[in-house]
Amino acid sequence: MVNIKMVAKEAGVSVATVSRVLNHPETVSEDTKKHVLSIMKQLSYTPNSLARGLALNKSNTIALLIPNILNPKHMEIAKGVEDVAHQKKYNILLCNTEGKKDKEKEYINILINRKVDGIIFSNCLLSDNEIQELASQKAPVVLIGKKTRNDINVVYTDYYSGAYEATTHLVELGYKRIAHITGPRWQDENIDKEKGYEKALQDNNLPVHKKYIIAGDNDINGGYLAAKKLMRMSEPPEAIFAANDLMAIATLDAARASGFKVPENIAVVGFDNISMSALVEPKLTTVSQPIYKMGLLAARLLFDNIEYESQDYVPQSIFLQTKLKIRESCGYNKRVRQIFD
Amino acid sequence: MVNIKMVAKEAGVSVATVSRVLNHPETVSEDTKKHVLSIMKQLSYTPNSLARGLALNKSNTIALLIPNILNPKHMEIAKGVEDVAHQKKYNILLCNTEGKKDKEKEYINILINRKVDGIIFSNCLLSDNEIQELASQKAPVVLIGKKTRNDINVVYTDYYSGAYEATTHLVELGYKRIAHITGPRWQDENIDKEKGYEKALQDNNLPVHKKYIIAGDNDINGGYLAAKKLMRMSEPPEAIFAANDLMAIATLDAARASGFKVPENIAVVGFDNISMSALVEPKLTTVSQPIYKMGLLAARLLFDNIEYESQDYVPQSIFLQTKLKIRESCGYNKRVRQIFD
DNA sequence: ATAATAATTGTAATTGGTTACAGGAGTACG
DNA sequence: CGTACTCCTGTAACCAATTACAATTATTAT
Known part of the structure; x- marks a missing residue:
């Protein structure tokens, strides 16, 4: 592999000059620059990133930690991150934490040793x-x-009001017994969704029954099981608000398996608006959050922070709104007709 | 950040000894080892990966290049790769090529400079x-x-016979006008699928109509458009074999939009067996390939190659079989009943 | 007791870059 | 002509590890 020394020798200059051609071209005379550049091309030289990283204590790498590779939501985020990282000439280390804190911690240690830039x-x-310690001592x-x-950069969606809106939608359609299939409790957003759900019920003078709140774990299987359980109840709910689309779609399937028609016998709302939710039958009514954009914004925030390398960097919070995407799974059209006819 | 020198000084030994404690512990006396280890813990020292990488010309990183982050199939592969990489203490650089050759090439150059190990x-x-040049000169x-x-490591599924089987299945169910929505031509597997499809038709004395072969680009949108086009034909097909599940599911939706009932008016088979295909209505009959396992096996192959670092490493081809997963979208039960009644 | 051998440890080169500092060449100006 | 300045370039230290080789110490055999 050709290195900077070879280029220097071949071009008859010092390694410092070669390095400068790449990193501070304005400090090198036009002639030397052209000459060195041509030698580089001739030898097809490209600098060793590890050496450069060592010297600069920087790796041109950022890490993306996600709890579940298989959830399309996280992949849309990843896409957003990748799009800006690639443009900024950074690479992405993909870390699948499986929602396990020890795996997350293990990854963090590795990442610090690798000098990831964020x-x-x-x-x-x-x-x-x-998090605070990590952010202040190790990396943006x-x-x-x-x-x-x-004091930490955050991109957050208004999960609370999204859930509130979804539940209210169900209430307005006339449903009384509204269940909620939750995501894992260790994700703040799920707590918010649950609160939004409960508040919407209370504001409409509907009782909050604990038996109608069931953990679904955010994956297909968990959602299916939770939905089944709900539908086997002696007094099954008339509507289900699932904390994500994956579980909502699984609920659609569970409904079929249990002999429930959606939305005739049971209404379903999801959360996320993944692309699949517009394809299923019936098309899923869901709380849409700008997932791709969240990845994009998160990456932009990160690079702002990286490039601003200063003590008095001020962390930002970006708070995005959700939007209820009404499709078919709540029987919007039929219900409204009934109510107004 | 504490480095090896500090540990050496604190422990009263040379940096060489510290390094040996980590890399060749058997060459260090029991006492020294224990002492150095305790100092390391005390200073919470962890070696700088960049420096180590530079010295060893190795980064403990592998790269995964995929054409589309958003396709669940690729994410299942990624999961398989991640599972073994993490266990082997390697990290993964995720590279989204978007199916563009220049982006792929650009990534490869970056990856080589980063000394990825595979x-x-x-x-x-x-x-x-x-590929041959890359594999023989740069990295496994x-x-x-x-x-x-x-002479290259490959994990391949028998796309040809998978497509053959799927098409044959449709033929056996009595469908005559069978269309095929293809994936992009630059992916060999899609050529194979098309060949398998055509061969199955020929073997059953059915004509191959070019008008029934439409490009769908492997994504939801492309699949939807292709399916729509098919169903608007004056003589629409009775069955559609889509080159992947994403397009097959989009076809289901296109059918509803066009007033076709699946499988009554039109049958659909997919390819891949992504998890969503068991959830849609009707449940998708599809050619199942062991995607997760392919990622797993690919990673294992790669590490074999990395660890075997020798001239006479013999590349392997792993050839996996597909399996037709019969569900509901071809009307198997109804048809069979008709035929045998 | 002494030589030979084995087990430990240290010195210093190496990996491939970046950059502070020093020095030389060229130009402007008094 | 000498000084001051800018502009360009080179020398060498540095980043944080690994390891060949040398040096030292301990152990064993004679």
């Missing part, structure tokens, strides 16, 4: 203090979907 | 010669889903 967490598991950090003290 | 390509775009390579000369 870390994006989708649904971080660390405590606020741990951006959190997606976790609330924290406001 | 590269896994899912649906590689490079020519055989380019494993290809997923591309056929090539057998």
Whole structure:
């Protein structure tokens, strides 16, 4: 492999000059620059990133930690992150934490040793203090979907009001017994969704029954099981609000398996608006959040932080709104007709 | 940040000894080892990966190049790769090539400079010669889903016979006008699928109509458009074989939009068996390939190659079989009843 | 007791870059 | 002509590890 020394020798200059041609071209005379550049091309030289990283204590790498590779939501985030990282000439280390705190911590240690220039967490598991320490001592950090003290960069959606809106929608359609299939409790967003759900019920003078709140774990299987359980009840709910689309889609399937027609016998709302939710039958009514954009914004925040390398960098919180995407799974059209006819 | 020198000084030994404690502990006396280890813990020292990488010309990183982050199939592959990489203490650089050859090439150059220890390509775009050069000069390579000369590691599914089987299934169910929505031509697997489809028709004395072969680009949108086009024909097909599940699911939706009932008016078969295909209505009959396992096997192959660092390493081809997963979208039960009643 | 051998440890070169500092050449100006 | 300045370039230290080789110490055999 050709290195900087060879280029220097071949071009008859010092390695410092070669390095300068690449890093501070304005300090090199036009002639030398052209000459060195041509030698580089001739030898097809490209600098060793590890050496450069060592010298600069910087790796041109950012890490993306996500709890579940297989969830399309996280992949849309990843796409957003990749799009800006690639443009900024950074690479992405993909870390699948499986929602396990020890795996997350293990990854963090590795990442610090690798001198990653920044870390994006989708649904971080660390405590606020741990994150704060990481961000202030080791590397810029951006959190997606976790609330924290406001000295950390965060991209957050208004999960609470999204859930509130979804539940209210069900209430307005006339449903009384509304169940909620939750995501894992260690993700703040799920707590918010649950609160929004309960508040919407209360504001409409509907009782909150604990038996109608069931953990679904955010994956297909968990959602299916939870939905089945709900539908086997002696008094099954008339509507289900699932904390994500994956579970909502699984609920659609569970409904078929249980002999329930959606939305005739049971209404379903999801959360996220993944692309699949517009394809299923019936098309899923869901709370849409700008997932791709969240990844994009998180990455932009991170690079702002990286490039601003200063003590008095001020962390930002970006708070995005959700939007209820009404499709077919709540029987909007039929219900409205009934109500107004 | 504490480095090896500090540990050495604190422990009263040389840096060489400290390094040996980590890398060749058997060459260090028991006492020294314990002492150094305790100092390390006390200072919470962890070696700088960049420096180590520079010295060893190795980064403990592998790269995964995929054409589309958003396709669940590729994410299942990624999961397989991650599972073994993490266990082997390697990290993964995620590279989204978007199916563009220049982006792929750009990434490869970056990866070489970063001294990645190996590269896994899912649906590689490079020519055989380019791959061969890369693999022999730069880094171990494993290809997923591309056929090539057998001096490269490959994990391949029998796309040809998978497509053959799917098409035959449709023929046996009595469908005559069978269409095929293809994936992009630059992916070898899609050529194979098309061939398998055509062969199955020929073997059953059915004509191959070019008008029934439409490009769908492997994504939801392309699949939807292709399916729509098919169903608007004056003589629409009775069955559609889509080159992947994403397009097959989009076809289900297009059918509803066009007033076709699946499978009553039109049958649909997919390819891949992504998890969503068991959830849609009707449940998708599809050619199942062991996607997760392919990622796993590809990673294992890669690490074999990395660890075997020798001239006479013999590349392997792993050839996996598909399995037709019969569900509901072809009307298997109804048809069979008709035929045998 | 002494030589030979084995087990430990240290010195210093090496990996491939970046950059502070020094020095030389060229130009402007008094 | 000498000084001051800018502009360009080179020398060498540095980043944080690994390891060949040398040096030292301990152990064993004679």
